Amino acid sequence: MELKQYLAKYFPFPDFRPGQHETIDAVIEKNHTISMLPTGTGKSLCYQLPGYILEGAVLVVSPLLSLMQDQVEQIMAMGEKRVIALNSFLSPQQKAFALLNLENYKYIFLSPEMLGMESVQDRLKRLSVALFVVDEAHCISQWGYDFRPDYLKLGEFRKKLGKPLTLALTATATEEVRKDIAEKLYLEEWKEVVYSVDRPAISLALERVASFREKLERTHELVNFFKGPGIIYFSSKKVAEQAASQLREKGTKKAMAYHGGLNSESRVLIQQQFINGQLDVVCATSAFGMGINKDNVRYVIHFHMPMQLESYLQEIGRAARDGLDSIAILLYSPGDEQLAYQLAEAELPDQYQVERLFGVLMEQQIPYDGLSQRAEELSMVCGFTEIQWRIIMEYLSNLESQNYLADSETLMQLVENRIAVKKQQIRTMLDWIQTPGCKREFILESFNEELANKPANCCSSCGINREHYKETKSSIEQEETVMDWKHDLASILLISERIE
Amino acid sequence: MLIFTDFSENVFLNPIVKLYRQHFNKKSFENVYQISFCKNETLKIKHSACHFHVKIMVYYFPAIAGREFFSVSVKDLLALQYKGDRMGLTYLESVVLSILKRINGERTIYALLHLLQGKRSSQTIQDAHLYKLTPYFSTYPTVSRSRLEKMMESLKRGGLVEEIAEGKVLLTSRGEEKLRLHLAKCPLPEFLNGWKYHQVTESFWERLTLLVQVSSNLIHQERSYIPIRNKQETLSWVKQFIKQQSGDRYTLAERLYEELISALENSAIKPELVIIRLTGFKKIGLTLSQASEQIGMEPTHYHYEFLNCLHFMFNKILDVPSAYPLLDGLLNKAERLEPLTLSAKKTYKLLQLGYSADEVAAVRNLKQGTIEDHIVEIALIKTEFDIDYYVPASKQERILLAAQQISAKKLKQMKERVTDASYFEIRLVLAKYGDIEWN
Numbered sequence: 001m002e003l004k005q006y007l008a009k010y011f012p013f014p015d016f017r018p019g020q021h022e023t024i025d026a027v028i029e030k031n032h033t034i035s036m037l038p039t040g041t042g043k044s045l046c047y048q049l050p051g052y053i054l055e056g057a058v059l060v061v062s063p064l065l066s067l068m069q070d071q072v073e074q075i076m077a078m079g080e081k082r083v084i085a086l087n088s089f090l091s092p093q094q095k096a097f098a099l100l101n102l103e104n105y106k107y108i109f110l111s112p113e114m115l116g117m118e119s120v121q122d123r124l125k126r127l128s129v130a131l132f133v134v135d136e137a138h139c140i141s142q143w144g145y146d147f148r149p150d151y152l153k154l155g156e157f158r159k160k161l162g163k164p165l166t167l168a169l170t171a172t173a174t175e176e177v178r179k180d181i182a183e184k185l186y187l188e189e190w191k192e193v194v195y196s197v198d199r200p201a202i203s204l205a206l207e208r209v210a211s212f213r214e215k216l217e218r219t220h221e222l223v224n225f226f227k228g229p230g231i232i233y234f235s236s237k238k239v240a241e242q243a244a245s246q247l248r249e250k251g252t253k254k255a256m257a258y259h260g261g262l263n264s265e266s267r268v269l270i271q272q273q274f275i276n277g278q279l280d281v282v283c284a285t286s287a288f289g290m291g292i293n294k295d296n297v298r299y300v301i302h303f304h305m306p307m308q309l310e311s312y313l314q315e316i317g318r319a320a321r322d323g324l325d326s327i328a329i330l331l332y333s334p335g336d337e338q339l340a341y342q343l344a345e346a347e348l349p350d351q352y353q354v355e356r357l358f359g360v361l362m363e364q365q366i367p368y369d370g371l372s373q374r375a376e377e378l379s380m381v382c383g384f385t386e387i388q389w390r391i392i393m394e395y396l397s398n399l400e401s402q403n404y405l406a407d408s409e410t411l412m413q414l415v416e417n418r419i420a421v422k423k424q425q426i427r428t429m430l431d432w433i434q435t436p437g438c439k440r441e442f443i444l445e446s447f448n449e450e451l452a453n454k455p456a457n458c459c460s461s462c463g464i465n466r467e468h469y470k471e472t473k474s475s476i477e478q479e480e481t482v483m484d485w486k487h488d489l490a491s492i493l494l495i496s497e498r499i500e
Numbered sequence: 501m502l503i504f505t506d507f508s509e510n511v512f513l514n515p516i517v518k519l520y521r522q523h524f525n526k527k528s529f530e531n532v533y534q535i536s537f538c539k540n541e542t543l544k545i546k547h548s549a550c551h552f553h554v555k556i557m558v559y560y561f562p563a564i565a566g567r568e569f570f571s572v573s574v575k576d577l578l579a580l581q582y583k584g585d586r587m588g589l590t591y592l593e594s595v596v597l598s599i600l601k602r603i604n605g606e607r608t609i610y611a612l613l614h615l616l617q618g619k620r621s622s623q624t625i626q627d628a629h630l631y632k633l634t635p636y637f638s639t640y641p642t643v644s645r646s647r648l649e650k651m652m653e654s655l656k657r658g659g660l661v662e663e664i665a666e667g668k669v670l671l672t673s674r675g676e677e678k679l680r681l682h683l684a685k686c687p688l689p690e691f692l693n694g695w696k697y698h699q700v701t702e703s704f705w706e707r708l709t710l711l712v713q714v715s716s717n718l719i720h721q722e723r724s725y726i727p728i729r730n731k732q733e734t735l736s737w738v739k740q741f742i743k744q745q746s747g748d749r750y751t752l753a754e755r756l757y758e759e760l761i762s763a764l765e766n767s768a769i770k771p772e773l774v775i776i777r778l779t780g781f782k783k784i785g786l787t788l789s790q791a792s793e794q795i796g797m798e799p800t801h802y803h804y805e806f807l808n809c810l811h812f813m814f815n816k817i818l819d820v821p822s823a824y825p826l827l828d829g830l831l832n833k834a835e836r837l838e839p840l841t842l843s844a845k846k847t848y849k850l851l852q853l854g855y856s857a858d859e860v861a862a863v864r865n866l867k868q869g870t871i872e873d874h875i876v877e878i879a880l881i882k883t884e885f886d887i888d889y890y891v892p893a894s895k896q897e898r899i900l901l902a903a904q905q906i907s908a909k910k911l912k913q914m915k916e917r918v919t920d921a922s923y924f925e926i927r928l929v930l931a932k933y934g935d936i937e938w939n
């Protein structure tokens with residue numbers, strides 16, 4: 001059977017998107033593959049489809065719980081029920097049951113922490129694995145923009161599984177990072193499917209404003225001007241809330257804030273309202289958008305500057321998935337980079353905190369494998385945030401031996417390296433903001449690519465005709481909502497013939 | 501028509517008043533207005549007009565609240581602001597003051613915090629019964645210590661409460677009056693029963709919302725949608741539940757519709773508060789904050805009215821379970837309705853096996869006092885639990901008599917009256933009969 005026939009049989013898509021066909025070809029010909037496809041090309045199809053061709057289970061390692069959940073739901077929504085996520089959402093009983101019946105699943109999603117458990121490892125060793133998939137594979141590289149120390153274990157794990165056929169997926173990885181991925185996963189030979197990071201359908205704009213207040217006002221103007229729906233990204237939950245409530249008050253657009261501070265019910269509802277067209281714009285932190293399938297996002301505004309070019313690309317990549325023209329605008333006011341530097345430093349523990357931690361460890365002779373039980377106490381004593389603690393835990397619990405003095409030094413070394421990398425990334429982002437040259441060219445150059453064709457509305461340096469992105473329909477008058485709860489309930493639960 | 505809503509909690513320092521325009525296409529208003537009082541007391545108007553028709557919904561303008569239409573000028577608004585008077589109560593303040601009034605300075609505000617958060621400790625559970633505050637148990641699990649402390653500061657500054665000892669406060673006469681006025685306009689929810697339902701409310705709501713979404717998509721032949729609940733437990737439960745139902749998808753949806761109509765139809769509650777949160781085929785329900793904004797209630801007020809509706813519905817279901825097979829199913833299979841703390845449950849099991857309190861303490865390696873706490877808790881919850889073994893019947897009578905004579909239920913005063921009774925005996929008798937004998 002041709003790949004296209006598989007596509008028609010199992011999936012609701014008319015055709016492959018760029019890179020999918022090549023990646024799947026490479027995989028079913030049993031090549032280890034590193035595939036770099038732009039956000040929104042449906043990376044999951046690259047392992048889902050081979051799953052119907054290859055014998056055995058498809059193991060997918062995914063870094064974020066929420067992302068994993070989204071992927072599982074999307075696969076289920078397509079009618080494939082043999083899918084499970086092994087993560088900390090499962091109760092011990094559910095986990096035990098799932099492990100016992102693992103043979104019944106075709107697609108098994110795993111969090112890196114689950115892979116660290118020996119019981120899980122042993123169970124997986126007895127499974128016939130057709131394909132080992134590492135999603136967001138750049139997380140394995142120190143040079144990647146989202147390094148996760150627990151991803152380093154994946155190489156060892158892959159060895160234990162007997163080096164099965166492997167597919168590493170990422171949206172943004174420089175050549176250096178791709179090499180690093182292969183090395184850390186112990187791939188001796190591999191194929192690369194690399195698609196340009198360029199998204200010609202998205203026009204890239206930079207706007208300078210003088211102050212925070214002006215930025216809020218400008219955001220409002222832009223939201224009113226552009227054709228929606230749109231997403232506005234913020235670095236701060238509070239500002240996201242503030243902007244959303246201002247947009248609502250002014251009354252012209254349906255806006256909501258989305259961030260990690262909301263409870264899970266609200267998060268799901270807002271996400272679904274946006275997908276379903278009940279919202280015009282979402283004011284979000286970077287927590288929003290991973291795994292969201294919405295084709296017609298027409299603009300993405302950055303209220304704060306992203307911390308790396310890579311996350312900027314990820315976030316603007318949520319626009320124009322249908323291939324129609326869209327626009328991305330980054331609003332910059334002088335000094336914005338200070339917030340980025342602060343956030344970068346706040347993610348990592350400082351010297352004082354590390355010294356304090358080792359002081360306590362030495363005094364009470366706490367072994368590294370006893371750290372997790374005392375997480376709360378130690379975090380409080382040393383003032384660690386959750387992210388800081390996670391970094392420390394992952395580093396120390398992966399050490400073979402224990403030497404407080406030496407380890408505290410190497411830990412500090414690691415922290416300093418990480419901060420240096422992050423600062424460099426912020427500087428690159430700032431260079432992009434400040435370059436008078438073509439914004440698109442700049443991005444491609446930093447991924448060692450060349451710009452072959454300049455699209456019509458390329459970037460703010462080359463010139464953009466804003467009218468092209470303007471909302472042409474006059475804003476639809478809100479219908480008078482007469483609230484009748486019985487009628488509302490009937491419209492949900494009765495088919496139309498039954499509603500009088 | 502314009503609506504005041506969503507006030508920040510500190511009325512004095514940050515009185516931001518927002519005017520919402522609700523009915524968008526009413527011709528009498530050309531624009532959306534925003535009025536805000538900033539910290540430096542300047543007034544900002546986003547439009548030249550100075551007179552608005554407003555429907556005063558809220559809380560800070562008791563003088564004009566409740567009047568459907570009211571012409572208010574900027575000058576009037578300013579005057580209200582400048583009276584220097586604390587203008588009204590937030591909904592949560594009215595709840596807190598009502599509880600403080602019951603506690604009457606005998607417990608700290610942290611007892612109140614634990615009550616709202618639903619802390620599963622013997623002390624909190626006993627207090628809830630002693631002061632007849634069981635409706636509020638666990639009705640606001642997310643309320644924080646700092647929020648409550650800030651509110652206390654504000655209430656003190658406004659002269660509504662006075663601190664009589666560290667953390668213990670009494671309502672001033674001014675506070676009583678404010679509360680009375682507030683409750684007259686905006687009474688506390690009458691069907692709220694946190695104690696009875698706190699363990700089922702959340703799981704019921706999770707299951708109901710998912711069941712409604714699934715049923716709605718089923719009857720529209722839609723297979724590809726994302727469930728609005730992502731807890732594995734809820735997903736598998738609802739899946740299983742649907743499998744067990746007889747009849748086709750249309751019957752299921754219709755029965756669900758009829759049960760919901762019947763369980764919610766009552767003029768004492770506002771069913772629309774529940775219905776606008778529901779998700780169906782191509783219609784995603786509202787979040788709590790969206791719902792409160794649309795209805796025009798403070799979020800906390802909305803939250804309590806919403807709970808009130810659910811608890812009303814639970815009462816109705818449990819009265820005639822056979823009339824609500826679906827809803828009863830969602831409710832029943834959840835955790836049990838009688839909640840003993842885990843430790844008290846263990847003690848209870850041993851007592852039922854015939855161990856004495858001393859023996860239980862020895863077996864479980866716990867202090868005598870802890871076991872006594874458990875026994876009091878058991879007496880509160882298990883109506884069939886016999887306390888004659890622990891307190892002779894004649895002594896029980898004398899303790900109850902003393903309790904009736906002493907209005908402020910102070911254990912110390914009671915012990916002075918019934919000198920041969922221990923604190924444990926008094927607490928136990930109060931736990932057993934407290935709710936019935938006191939009025």
Ligand SMILES: [Zn+2]
Binds near residue numbers: 437438441461462
């Ligand atoms: Zn350009």
